[in-house]
Amino acid sequence: MQGMRIEPVEARNAVVRPAGGTVRLADSIELPGFSMRFDRDEEIFGESESADFVYKVVSGAVRSFRVLSDGRRQITGFHLPGDVFGLELGADHRCSAEATVSSEIALVRRTALGRLAAADLAAAGQLLAMTGAELNQAREQALLLGRKSAVERVASFLLEMTARAPAERGTELPMSRSDMADYLGLTIETVSRTLTQVEREHAITLQTARRIVLHDRHALDLAA
Amino acid sequence: MQGMRIEPVEARNAVVRPAGGTVRLADSIELPGFSMRFDRDEEIFGESESADFVYKVVSGAVRSFRVLSDGRRQITGFHLPGDVFGLELGADHRCSAEATVSSEIALVRRTALGRLAAADLAAAGQLLAMTGAELNQAREQALLLGRKSAVERVASFLLEMTARAPAERGTELPMSRSDMADYLGLTIETVSRTLTQVEREHAITLQTARRIVLHDRHALDLAA
DNA sequence: CGTTGCATTGAAATCCCTCAAGCGAGGTGG
DNA sequence: CCACCTCGCTTGAGGGATTTCAATGCAACG
Numbered sequence: 352m353q354g355m356r357i358e359p360v361e362a363r364n365a366v367v368r369p370a371g372g373t374v375r376l377a378d379s380i381e382l383p384g385f386s387m388r389f390d391r392d393e394e395i396f397g398e399s400e401s402a403d404f405v406y407k408v409v410s411g412a413v414r415s416f417r418v419l420s421d422g423r424r425q426i427t428g429f430h431l432p433g434d435v436f437g438l439e440l441g442a443d444h445r446c447s448a449e450a451t452v453s454s455e456i457a458l459v460r461r462t463a464l465g466r467l468a469a470a471d472l473a474a475a476g477q478l479l480a481m482t483g484a485e486l487n488q489a490r491e492q493a494l495l496l497g498r499k500s501a502v503e504r505v506a507s508f509l510l511e512m513t514a515r516a517p518a519e520r521g522t523e524l525p526m527s528r529s530d531m532a533d534y535l536g537l538t539i540e541t542v543s544r545t546l547t548q549v550e551r552e553h554a555i556t557l558q559t560a561r562r563i564v565l566h567d568r569h570a571l572d573l574a575a
Numbered sequence: 576m577q578g579m580r581i582e583p584v585e586a587r588n589a590v591v592r593p594a595g596g597t598v599r600l601a602d603s604i605e606l607p608g609f610s611m612r613f614d615r616d617e618e619i620f621g622e623s624e625s626a627d628f629v630y631k632v633v634s635g636a637v638r639s640f641r642v643l644s645d646g647r648r649q650i651t652g653f654h655l656p657g658d659v660f661g662l663e664l665g666a667d668h669r670c671s672a673e674a675t676v677s678s679e680i681a682l683v684r685r686t687a688l689g690r691l692a693a694a695d696l697a698a699a700g701q702l703l704a705m706t707g708a709e710l711n712q713a714r715e716q717a718l719l720l721g722r723k724s725a726v727e728r729v730a731s732f733l734l735e736m737t738a739r740a741p742a743e744r745g746t747e748l749p750m751s752r753s754d755m756a757d758y759l760g761l762t763i764e765t766v767s768r769t770l771t772q773v774e775r776e777h778a779i780t781l782q783t784a785r786r787i788v789l790h791d792r793h794a795l796d797l798a799a
Numbered sequence: 800c801g802t803t804g805c806a807t808t809g810a811a812a813t814c815c816c817t818c819a820a821g822c823g824a825g826g827t828g829g
Numbered sequence: 830c831c832a833c834c835t836c837g838c839t840t841g842a843g844g845g846a847t848t849t850c851a852a853t854g855c856a857a858c859g
Contacts, residue, residue: 417718425718440707446714468700475699476692482706483664489713490670494641494649496720497760501847528806536721538848543807559856560806725815752838762816767839783824784838800859807854814848822839829832 374407374457376435377477380467384459389450395437398447402439404458408432411454412525416533417446426534427489429526431516435481451526496536499575504535505545506574509555513565521564528560549574598631598681600659601701604691608683613674619661622671626663628682632656635678636749640757641670650758651713653750655740659705675750720760723799728759729769730798733779737789745788752784773798 374384386409389395395406395413406413413430415437427446430436437448439461450456468475495504508531513522524531528539535542549555554570555563565571598608610633613619619630619637630637637654639661651670654660661672663685674680692699719728732755737746748755752763759766773779778794779787789795 417714419718419722423722425721427714427717440704445711468703469696472693472696472699475696475703479692479699479703479706480664482703482710486706486710486713487669489710489717490641490651493651493713493716493720494643496717497649497757498643498647533721539806540808540849541847544847547807763838764817764840765815768815771839802859803857805855805857807852809852810850812849813846815844815846817844818842820839820841822837824837825835827832827834829830 374459376405376407376459376464377474377481379471379473380464380477382459382463382467384457386455386457389454389456391450391452393450395448395450395456396444398445399443401442402437402444403461404437405435405461405464406437406448407435407457407459409455409457411456412451413448413454413456414451414526414530414534415446415448424533425536426530427492428485429530429534431525438478438481438485440482451530501535501537501541501545502548502574504537505531505542505549506554506571508535509549509563509565510568510571510575513563513568518562521558521562524561524563526561598683600629600631600683600688601698601705603695603697604688604701606683606687606691608681610679610681613678613680615674615676617674619672619674619680620668622669623667625666626661626668627685628661629659629685629688630661630672631659631681631683633679633681635680636675637672637678637680638675638750638754638758639670639672648757649760650754651716652709653754653758655749662702662705662709664706675754725759725761725765725769726772726798728761729755729766729773730778730795732759733773733787733789734792734795734799737787737792742786745782745786748785748787750785 372384372386373381374386375381389411396402396404398417408430410432412432413434413436414426415428415430416424416426418424428436429451430448437444439445464478468478495507499507509522512524516522516525526534528542531537532539532542537545546555546557549571550557552570554567554574555565557563596608596610597605598610599605613635620626620628622641632654634656636656637658637660638650639652639654640648640650642648652660653675654672661668663669688702692702719731723731733746736748740746740749750758752766755761756763756766761769770779770781773795774781776794778791778798779789781787
């Protein structure tokens, strides 16, 4: 409905790279698709929308999240270049996804993926493996949210990001403090305070608000 | 290693119902298996043990959980009669499982399940569906742990349990306050206080510590 | 060079945790 | 059969970590 129409012509901000290419979702899953650009904070899909596509980040970053009726938000994951997201088993999406920064996203029709999985056992197995990996990650997050302190959460997050998004001379954090807070189950103020605390302890340097350099991995390991 | 050997003869407390029967893991997945009895607090499998079996609760209840090095524990789910658990994608278990009360558990060799999934697309699809359902549930828990207050967590839990474990004239809670606390990311004292608070507000009655009667579902819905 | 929005910092308040004691049901042994 | 013991649950008081409220800082942009 009010969600994005995916048709190129009607897309609002999204610039489409015309179809004709293929998208590799996994080792043995390569399907025809196309790509679109999403501005920062633009919705890619919404909760309980029909799940017609599967998505892969080409560049930029995406947040998946669920919200309570009063607006409280829990981000369940960040998706970085190369990551596949929006994979659903039922007919509808069970969470929403938005770009945290301007991003290019590749789209594959779910019907195409479904046909492949129904015909190719290797592909079906890889779908299962991808879902299982997400499950492990979700449980890791449950441990973090249920039992870790603010410092431990932030340390875990920094280690995760430095592992996943290594840049030259530091790590880019392609999301706002608000996004981090809603991922870690904290407030933006606590995230900010904790980051400066970790910096004062010389474990990291905040080059800019969104760029860190890791100095003492061991200290973070201990804190996480 | 120190984990339980599954062989009937060597099992410590576990009484085995001899093999020969079959276990239905899903609509189109029925495989040979056997069943064992586990005492309350007895380990069914441990983190990073080899995942040789898949399990299904026949009677009783099971907790799946992960622990931090200092002993803090996060329960990721309770498994009630009919539920399948211990389904892994890699070679090893990524969490531990213990009986919360004396339970009868059916076991199926993972190799048997693997063979079936590799041959039968319907079975592979159902495995995927089961994993996906767990994923949705894990994300629901993330929202609870990251963004809900103590009252909201307890209310959500009570609604979940009354839906899943309805008994005549009330609901049986087949786990201790400590289990509830580690599932909800709270302490046992907060769980206890919150339950009596909810009782004082006439939403439930605590017949015994482990048996509740739901009086005002609407009030709990609002609180959740 | 002012505006705008995100990030940081400070002070006070709150919710939940920690520590501690009391209670009660179930089991055991006398 | 009853006294006693044990273990889990409940309740209270105080403290602490994180949130809330509020103000300031800072960088990007027009």
